[in-house]
């Protein structure tokens with residue numbers, strides 16, 4: 001759905017720069033959008049904003065579209081309101097459309113709050129998938145400026161192409177979600193807090209500075225030690241030798257890192273996973289990838 005939307009929002013054959021990471025990269029490649037891979041440090045959102053400002057002012061013609069995910073997948077980075085407003089203003093000034101994917105809007109920790117920006121250049125995407133645990137049932141919605149008539153025409157073209165409408169089961173489930181309301185989601189999210197703590201603690205053998213983002217969504221992003229930059233090899237080793245599975249950063253466009261997910265796992269299971277992860281990382285630091 002999202003990839004079709006990008007396709008429609010951009011003129012055919014236009015090489016347009018899109019910023020930020022997975023899953024946008026794959027979708028953007030399919031949509032013939034020129035993707036800028038962002039260096040690791042840019043994951044610090046304030047550095048990202050300076051970088052974005054420079055790229056948008058220096059690139060001629062200005063990129064047509066910037067897409068961000070807030071809170072982020074795979075980094076779990078939650079963009080603070082003042083920075084989000086700055087991103088929006090930078091895009092507005094450059095004449096660039098800003099698409100914000102808010103799929104993890106309710107998933108924030110450590111007192112962080114999710115917020116939205118609006119404007120004639122802003123499109124906000126929302127999904128029931130994550131917040132209400134109805135992955136695969138694919139119901140979401142798009143908030144776009146009513147002034148953008150041409151965008152509406154393009155979006156309707158997309159809708160025409162996606163099997164007429166969501167299935168009745170999906171619609172009923174989404175209705176049930178709305179009736180249960182945000183309070184239900186907040187309680188679910190509370191149950192993730194302990195999982196996150198356990199996994200942050202389990203990652204400590206690779207160093208305090210290794211963990212980036214992680215203030216929102218269901219992800220912690222960590223940089224592997226310099227000696228072990230082959231993330232795929234590390235992930236395979238952890239799975240085979242320690243029975244714990246992470247996502248290699250290279251699958252998200254950033255090698256040398258890993259993504260740790262704690263969304264769909266009960267606390268008791270997470271305790272086991274965290275113990276295995278910690279034992280694996282301690283061994284990695286001490287003896288390397290011993291067989």
Ligand SMILES: Cc1ncc(COP(=O)(O)O)c(C=O)c1O
Pocket residue numbers: 001023069072073101103104126127128129135136138139140
């Ligand atoms: C940031 C983000 N946006 C969107 C989606 C997909 O949402 P939906 O299930 O509504 O297609 C995902 C799924 O992993 C995601 O991580």
